[in-house]
Amino acid sequence: MAIVDPTGNFTYRQLLRDVQTLRYRLSPDGMDLNEARVAFLCPNGYEYVVAQWAIWAAGGIAVPLSTLHPVQELQYFLEDAQATVLLFHPDHAATVEALPANLQARLQLMDVQQSIALASTTAAVPRDLHLSGHRRALIIYTSGTTGKPKGVVSSHCGVQNQVDCLVQAWQWSSHDRIHHALPLHHVHGVINALNCGLASGATVEFASRFRAEDVWRRWIDGPQDLTLFMGVPAMYAKLAQAYDRMPKATQVQASKACRQFRLMVSGSSALPSPLYHRWRDISGHTLLERYGMTETGMVLSNPALDASQRREGSVGYPLPGVQVCLMDDQGQTILPKPDQPGELLVKGGNLFREYWSRPEATRKAFTADGWFKTGDSACQATNGSWRILGRNSQDILKSGGYKISALDIERELLAHPLIRDVAVVGAPDQVLGQQVAAVVQVLPEHCSTVTSLSLEAWCQPRLARYQTPRRFKILTTDIPRNAMGKVSKKAMVEHFFM
Template sequence: MIKLIERAYNNKNRIAVKSEGYSYTYKTLLNKSESIAVELLAGKRDLNEQRITFLVNPSFQYVTIQWGIWRAGGIAVPLCIKHPLESIKYVLEDTDASILIYSKEYKDLIEPLFNNTNIRFIRAESFSNIFGLLPEVDIKRRAMIIYTSGTTGLPKGVVSTHKNIEAQISSLISFWGWNQSDHILNVLPMHHVHGIINVLSCALWSGACCEFLPKFNPEEIFKLFKKQEINVFMAVPTIYFKLIAYWNDLKKTEQEEIFLILKKFRLMVSGSAALPLSLHEQWEKISNHVLLERYGMTEMGMAISNPYNGKRRPGFIGQPLGNVSVRLVDENNNLVKVGEPGEIQVKGENVFNEYWNKPEATKEAFTLDGWFKTGDIAVLNNGSYKILGRNSVDIIKSGGYKISALEIEEVLRQHVNIKDCAVIGIPDEEWGEIIGVSLVLNTKEISIDNLKSWLIEKLPGYKIPKKYIIQTDLPRNTMGKVTKNELKKLFSVNIL
């Protein structure tokens, strides 16, 4: 049996999930996920790694569907609830999904797909309470595909086995001191490793409680904090920025009340993007916590973390987790000296299995001796790693998302009035980076508002550029490649 699910039998009467005003025990979670698994099997003995996509809000329903897919022997493919139909279609086609489970909120969005007879559509609310035999699922089986943007432009499906997931969870359980009495608030997207592994799966592995807040709202978050049940919180820098802004507008008596409550928390973590020093300092002021920064990727879960007990250094990501090997190398894969910058490479059971149906991309992601090439540059300083940046300017980190500039460029070039373009990340205190684009036009002018409306049909909101400039040509080097670092300098003037 999958160990994450097997452990739930030891905590049957404990609260596993709080969602939409209800509390659900581990026993309820086990029963409901079994019913879903039986219905997904539809008389078969085993789904044998069929790809099962699901489009549901972060909730108890989400967890039961995820576990139901796993218990039936399928591969869980969570879809982003903010993606347009085109992005959803891409995942369905890329994975050759056999089933799409959707909740009522998304019926209108996916209705155009209903004439696709290759896919079985199941309304999430329609699952009944039935029980039956389930297959034995080996931990070496593929368990999940999460889509991540890469330097090739189109999103790649990161395939993790149950063994990979167990390794990712167990390393964090040990390093961050997870225990049964923990109660975490989950405000993160549930198609990313941060929300799925670091928050939900670690809580359920520990016999703890995971509470969902499907839509971010600073006022609601502080209301939940005031109940004094939550003692662990994890978020991206953008969320901390908005919570600080809300706190600053409160009366002094309310600020003091919140400070005393937050001070009692066991752990607070920030990740998915670099945390500005100013946010570090402001959050410590309102909570008495030095946020724990860590480093990870969809391809490997977490690999490096500041200590749970011990000094945390703002701007540093810490030390390797247990059973995770890390090295820094130069462009020739030679180890660099301590204090010199190098690419982070990782090896361990936490590292993903493959990119779905992309053998060449998978091969390129690893060295000949099996190290995963992260593409991030870091330096080792007094025993802690510090991220210096990426070896590619084509990945933008904004609000916890890793966004491919090349993917956005490909979409923009489809517009009839755009001859060429280049997309970059612009440093921003709130978002980490915001997306900027330089446009070369086929016409004299363009309406930016109309362009944004056009993009909404093509891309999720977080991938739509916020800053625009118009140029007669893009800056290039002697090889004809756009010099994006030069382009960044132009965004201080002539921004539309």
């Protein structure tokens, strides 16, 4: 069994047959699409996989679109990628119809379900194309938390390298069955969860969307045959909150159901310390934290086999075939010393090929000797494991001559028993350069208890004076995050502290 989704079960035989069918619809004469950009808008499920593989089989570049994005953003991605074809699931026909008429006229619009069902059964199966591994395969757009989203182009070799290193490091096999509830327009969902599973002959069981109560229901009431789950911290937080609302007897069942998994992975944003410990209490699992980017795939990972070697706040060690080092403030490549921060640099076959149609941005992303500049500040511990201090552009604050990690401050604030979520940002300050500020979410019943003064008092024994936020914005509603659980801190500053 390859795919299980809310509509049914699909074998590898059926998947390969339908991929050939859709490939024929994309290129009836069997000719190479020659890297034409083919965008596809499909929910998590079988048709998504058929679309992705058929585009590759036909020699096109796959451009996955998010079903969560508004029409205006989809228009930007389609125009920026210069897509010539848009495959769509009938559930999203209304979204396609809402695209500007001039854009629709430039695209070949294809209903993916109809295209599979209506393909001629008498047509000759086109010959396999022998594509160079250096050909472009995939364009995934960055999340846009620090600027306009850029199209990250990966080659077939790049995708293969990303998959191979994770299959090896996380011990994937054909006996695995992953419960997949991640969005399918980011590396986390596309590579780590989907294509690693299929490359291993495993079964990928899709949830149509993430809803904590539904996930728990599947784990508790469904067959106890799941082996992997991957999520972002916000998903684990919602699962923990749903667990807390359960009757005691159901909580016992829920904790027992977590034993079916051999591995649970967290990534795409920093895992808060309280959640790290809370999830271990609930499930018995020490979450495997890892680090990667759209441009690099996964770079660092904690050990998969020995949970006792995973460390809170650590993202582990370089994955097979990946090299890392640091760059100092003068732009010099340096060998890491314990706890010495610097910008993380990466080399390896996992790296992206280019930013689509942005040669200057591509050039600036690499050092002269070929290291990719991640833009993330990191340091290495004495045991060789790595810790991410934050994104240089939004998580490393420069205040009064100090370089401050926003993530370190967030970890301390999240240990407060009445705080549910937090985002630490740098507010403009004429004297300090940036002033440490925090957007804090508390439960409505505690809004009168949690004040700026009480939060300063909480920080006093835990943080240095220069790390302690000088301004607080206290909310009783959720802090806005994107589908991968990331906050646009630039938007936070503009909205709350300008």
